[in-house]
Amino acid sequence: MEKGNRVLAFECGNYIGQTIILKGWVHRVRHLKSVSFIILKDRTGYIQCVLENQFAGMKIENESAIVIKGIAAATGQQQNGVEIIVEDISILSKSETLPFEVNKKELDANLDLILNHRLISMRNERTQAIFKIQSAITGAFQEFMRRNGFMQMFTPKLVAQGAEGGANVFKLDYFGKEAFLAQSPQLYKQMMVAAGYERVYEIAPVFRAEQHNSSRHLNEYTSLDAEMGFIEGFEEIMEMENEALVHIFQYLKETCGNELAALECEVPDLGEFPRITLEQAHEILQESFGKSSPEGDLDGEGELLICKYVQETYESPFVFITHYPVETRPMYTMPDLEQPGKTKSFDLLFRGTEITSGGQRIHEYELLEKSLEEKGLNPLEFESYLNTFKYGAPPHGGFAIGLERLTAKLLGLNNVREASAFPRDCDRLVP
Amino acid sequence: MEKGNRVLAFECGNYIGQTIILKGWVHRVRHLKSVSFIILKDRTGYIQCVLENQFAGMKIENESAIVIKGIAAATGQQQNGVEIIVEDISILSKSETLPFEVNKKELDANLDLILNHRLISMRNERTQAIFKIQSAITGAFQEFMRRNGFMQMFTPKLVAQGAEGGANVFKLDYFGKEAFLAQSPQLYKQMMVAAGYERVYEIAPVFRAEQHNSSRHLNEYTSLDAEMGFIEGFEEIMEMENEALVHIFQYLKETCGNELAALECEVPDLGEFPRITLEQAHEILQESFGKSSPEGDLDGEGELLICKYVQETYESPFVFITHYPVETRPMYTMPDLEQPGKTKSFDLLFRGTEITSGGQRIHEYELLEKSLEEKGLNPLEFESYLNTFKYGAPPHGGFAIGLERLTAKLLGLNNVREASAFPRDCDRLVP
Numbered sequence: 001m002e003k004g005n006r007v008l009a010f011e012c013g014n015y016i017g018q019t020i021i022l023k024g025w026v027h028r029v030r031h032l033k034s035v036s037f038i039i040l041k042d043r044t045g046y047i048q049c050v051l052e053n054q055f056a057g058m059k060i061e062n063e064s065a066i067v068i069k070g071i072a073a074a075t076g077q078q079q080n081g082v083e084i085i086v087e088d089i090s091i092l093s094k095s096e097t098l099p100f101e102v103n104k105k106e107l108d109a110n111l112d113l114i115l116n117h118r119l120i121s122m123r124n125e126r127t128q129a130i131f132k133i134q135s136a137i138t139g140a141f142q143e144f145m146r147r148n149g150f151m152q153m154f155t156p157k158l159v160a161q162g163a164e165g166g167a168n169v170f171k172l173d174y175f176g177k178e179a180f181l182a183q184s185p186q187l188y189k190q191m192m193v194a195a196g197y198e199r200v201y202e203i204a205p206v207f208r209a210e211q212h213n214s215s216r217h218l219n220e221y222t223s224l225d226a227e228m229g230f231i232e233g234f235e236e237i238m239e240m241e242n243e244a245l246v247h248i249f250q251y252l253k254e255t256c257g258n259e260l261a262a263l264e265c266e267v268p269d270l271g272e273f274p275r276i277t278l279e280q281a282h283e284i285l286q287e288s289f290g291k292s293s294p295e296g297d298l299d300g301e302g303e304l305l306i307c308k309y310v311q312e313t314y315e316s317p318f319v320f321i322t323h324y325p326v327e328t329r330p331m332y333t334m335p336d337l338e339q340p341g342k343t344k345s346f347d348l349l350f351r352g353t354e355i356t357s358g359g360q361r362i363h364e365y366e367l368l369e370k371s372l373e374e375k376g377l378n379p380l381e382f383e384s385y386l387n388t389f390k391y392g393a394p395p396h397g398g399f400a401i402g403l404e405r406l407t408a409k410l411l412g413l414n415n416v417r418e419a420s421a422f423p424r425d426c427d428r429l430v431p
Numbered sequence: 432m433e434k435g436n437r438v439l440a441f442e443c444g445n446y447i448g449q450t451i452i453l454k455g456w457v458h459r460v461r462h463l464k465s466v467s468f469i470i471l472k473d474r475t476g477y478i479q480c481v482l483e484n485q486f487a488g489m490k491i492e493n494e495s496a497i498v499i500k501g502i503a504a505a506t507g508q509q510q511n512g513v514e515i516i517v518e519d520i521s522i523l524s525k526s527e528t529l530p531f532e533v534n535k536k537e538l539d540a541n542l543d544l545i546l547n548h549r550l551i552s553m554r555n556e557r558t559q560a561i562f563k564i565q566s567a568i569t570g571a572f573q574e575f576m577r578r579n580g581f582m583q584m585f586t587p588k589l590v591a592q593g594a595e596g597g598a599n600v601f602k603l604d605y606f607g608k609e610a611f612l613a614q615s616p617q618l619y620k621q622m623m624v625a626a627g628y629e630r631v632y633e634i635a636p637v638f639r640a641e642q643h644n645s646s647r648h649l650n651e652y653t654s655l656d657a658e659m660g661f662i663e664g665f666e667e668i669m670e671m672e673n674e675a676l677v678h679i680f681q682y683l684k685e686t687c688g689n690e691l692a693a694l695e696c697e698v699p700d701l702g703e704f705p706r707i708t709l710e711q712a713h714e715i716l717q718e719s720f721g722k723s724s725p726e727g728d729l730d731g732e733g734e735l736l737i738c739k740y741v742q743e744t745y746e747s748p749f750v751f752i753t754h755y756p757v758e759t760r761p762m763y764t765m766p767d768l769e770q771p772g773k774t775k776s777f778d779l780l781f782r783g784t785e786i787t788s789g790g791q792r793i794h795e796y797e798l799l800e801k802s803l804e805e806k807g808l809n810p811l812e813f814e815s816y817l818n819t820f821k822y823g824a825p826p827h828g829g830f831a832i833g834l835e836r837l838t839a840k841l842l843g844l845n846n847v848r849e850a851s852a853f854p855r856d857c858d859r860l861v862p
Contacts, residue, residue: 384862431815
C-alpha cells in the first residue's frame with residue numbers, strides 16, 4: 001500500500017473483502033446491459049473494476065486518469081482471482097480521443113507515427129514492457145559490476161577531443177572554444193583505471209554524428225561501459241562481459257516475467273560464448289556461404305551469416321569475433337605481438353548484430369605515442385590522456401555494450417529506434 | 432581471489448602462511464639498513480610488503496604498477512594484522528617522478544594544478560575516497576528508487592528546445608537543424624510519468640551554459656532526477672526525497688567506513704527535514720540576522736544563514752524552503768490556488784547550499800498553456816510536451832539532486848569541482 005492508502009493493481013488480491021483505493025488509467029471499457037467493466041492499469045499491472053447501479057453505462061474515455069474506491073472481491077473469472085466492485089469513481093484527468101488505439105496488442109501505426117506520438121504509443125503494454133526490461137537490464141548490469149568491484153564513474157560529455165580522432169563528432173561552441181560531444185568515455189575510463197580505481201563502469205549517453213539512417217544506428221545512445229586493470233590477457237575481458245550477460249539474462253528471467261510474456265520473448269539460456277578469430281570468420285563465410293568480406297572487418301550480411309552459423313553449430317546467440325587487424329581498430333588498441341598486424345581486440349555479435357567492441361588497450365607510453373602517429377593523429381592533442389601512461393598504468397582493457405541494440409536484439413524488435421524512448425536520428429530531434 | 436589467483440589487499444588476512452600474488456601500485460617505499468618496505472595499494476586498500484635479502488634496497492618509483500609474490504605473515508605491527516614477505520617482485524609499468532606527491536594526506540598543490548593533473552591527483556587516498564563515496568551515493572539512490580517502484584529511464588540530451596525556454600543552453604548544429612544540450616530531463620520525465628510509467632528516475636549529465644565561475648557551479652554536472660505520478664500533494668515529493676537521503680546516508684555509513692575515515696567525515700543522522708516557507712525564511716533572515724533578501728528567492732548568504740538557523744534550532748543539516756512565487760519558478764510549476772501567487776514548489780538546502788529544486792507540476796493542458804504564455808514562451812514550440820496533457824496526465828511532481836553538490840557538501844569540500852572527476856567550467860574543458 002502506498003501513501004494515501006492507495007493499493008496497487010498487483011496487490012489487490014491481498015485485500016479481499018476490504019474497501020480499497022486504486023489509481024490508474026482506463027485501459028478498456030466494456031458496457032453490458034446493466035453493468036460496465038473498466039480495466040484499470042497502473043505501473044504494476046491490470047485489474048478489472050465492475051460498475052453496477054448508478055455507475056453502469058458511465059461514459060469515460062480510454063486512457064483517462066482515474067481514482068476508484070471499491071471492494072476487492074474474489075472471482076474465478078479473472079486470472080489474478082480478484083476484481084473490484086466500484087463504490088466511487090472520479091476522473092483525475094480526462095483523455096481526449098487518441099490518434100490511434102493503444103490497448104491492442106500491436107499498435108496499428110507505422111514507426112514514424114509511433115515515434116511522433118511517443119507519449120501515446122508508450123501507453124501500449126508491449127511498448128511499456130520494452131522500457132521496463134531495459135531498466136532491468138541496466139539494473140542487473142550495475143549489480144553485476146558492483147559485485148565484481150567496479151566503481152560507477154561519471155565522465156564529461158563535453159570534451160576537447162574526439163576519442164578516435166575527430167570523425168563523426170558533434171561540434172559546439174564552448175565559451176569561445178571548440179568543443180565536441182563525447183563519442184565514448186573511452187579515454188576517461190582508461191584514465192580512471194590507471195589512476196587507481198582499477199575497475200570502473202559508466203552508463204551514459206554517447207553521441208555519434210553519423211549520417212546513416214539505418215535500422216541499427218542511433219545518433220545518441222546509451223553505452224554500458226566497463227574497463228578493468230591488471231588483466232593477464234584480453235580473454236579476461238571477454239570472460240567478464242560473458243558473465244555480465246549471463247547475469248543480466250538470468251535476472252530478466254527472474255524479474256520480468258510479465259513483460260517478457262507481453263512481448264512473447266523467450267530469454268535464451270547462455271553458456272560460454274564461442275570465440276572465433278576474424279580470419280576464421282572470413283573463412284567460414286567463404287566456405288559455408290560463398291561470401292567474401294571487406295578487408296579487416298565483417299559487413300552487415302557477414303555478421304548475420306556468422307551468427308546463423310554459430311547458432312547452428314554451437315547453439316549460442318552470441319559470438320566473439322577476435323583479432324581484428326591494426327588498421328581497422330582505434331589507436332588505443334593493443335597489438336598482438338605474437339600475430340603481427342593483429343590486435344587483442346574483439347567484437348561481440350548477438351543475433352546478427354554487433355553490440356560490443358572491446359579489447360586490451362595500450363598501456364605503454366612509447367607504444368601509444370607511436371600508435372597515435374601511425375593513425376595520423378597528433379600526440380600533442382592527446383597530451384593529458386597520453387601523460388596517464390607515464391605514471392604506472394597497468395595492463396588493462398574493457399568493453400562497451402550498446403543498450404538499445406542489446407534490448408532490440410533480445411526482444412526481437414526490427415528497429416533499434418523501438419528500444420529508445422526518444423530516439424535521435426538524422427531526421428528526428430523531437431519529441 | 433580474482434582470476435589469475437590474484438589476492439586483493441583487503442583479503443590478505445585470509446591467506447596467512449600461504450604464498451600469494453598481489454597486484455597494485457607502490458604507495459610508499461621505506462629503506463632501512465637491510466630491509467625495505469613497500470606499501471602496496473590496490474582498489475581495496477593498502478598492504479605492507481617486506482623486502483629482505485636480494486630485494487632489500489630495491490630502487491622503485493612511487494606509483495609504479497607492480498606484481499608481488501610473497502608469503503602472507505601475521506604481524507602485530509600492522510593494523511590489519513598481516514604483511515607480505517616478498518619472494519618475487521616485478522614491475523608492470525614504471526612511473527616517472529610525479530609532479531607532486533600523492534601519498535600525503537593533503538595534496539600540496541592548488542586546485543588548478545590538482546585539476547590539470549587530474550590523473551595524478553586522483554591517486555591520492557582522500558581524492559579516491561571522494562569518488563568511491565560518490566559511486567556509493569548513486570548506488571544507494573538507485574536501490575532506493577527501485578525499491579519504491581521507480582523505473583530507470585534514459586532520455587535524450589540532444590533536444591530541440593530548452594526545458595525552461597532557451598536561456599543558458601549550449602547550442603549546436605544537428606544535421607542542419609538547431610539543437611540544444613538538455614538542461615534537465617524535466618519535460619521527458621513528466622512525459623514518461625504521464626505515459627503510464629508513473630514513477631521514473633534518471634541519473635545523467637545535464638548542461639548549463641552559465642557564465643559564472645563560482646565554487647558551487649559546474650557547466651556540466653550529474654543530476655539525480657525523479658518524478659512520480661498520482662500524488663495527493665507536493666508534500667509527498669518532499670517525503671520521498673527525505674526518505675531517499677536518509678537511505679543514502681545510512682548506506683554510506685554501512686559501506687564506506689574507510690573512505691569516510693580518510694576524509695574525516697562524519698555522516699549526520701537524519702530525521703524529518705524541517706519545512707519552512709520562503710516567506711518565513713525571509714522573516715527569519717530579517718529578524719534573526721537583520722538581512723533583507725531578493726524578491727521571491729534566497730541569495731547565497733541567505734541560504735547559509737537559514738541553514739545555520741535551522742541547524743541550531745532543529746539540529747537538521749537539511750531544510751526544505753517551500754512556496755516560491757510564480758515569478759521565480761519555471762513554467763511547469765503548479766500554482767497553489769489557496770495562496771495566490773505562490774507555487775507548490777520547494778528547494779532543498781544542505782549545509783548552506785541549494786542541492787535540489789522540486790515541486791508539483793501542472794498536469795492540466797489549459798493551465799499549462801496559459802503558464803507558458805505568461806512566461807513569454809510560445810506553446811507551439813512545446814507542442815509534443817504540451818500534448819502529453821491532453822491524454823489523462825495524473826497529478827505529479829518530482830525533484831532533482833545535484834550529485835556533485837551533495838557530495839561536496841557531505842564531505843566538506845570547499846569547491847564543487849573537487850567532487851567532479853573531470854569538472855567543466857567556463858575555462859576548463861581539459862582533461
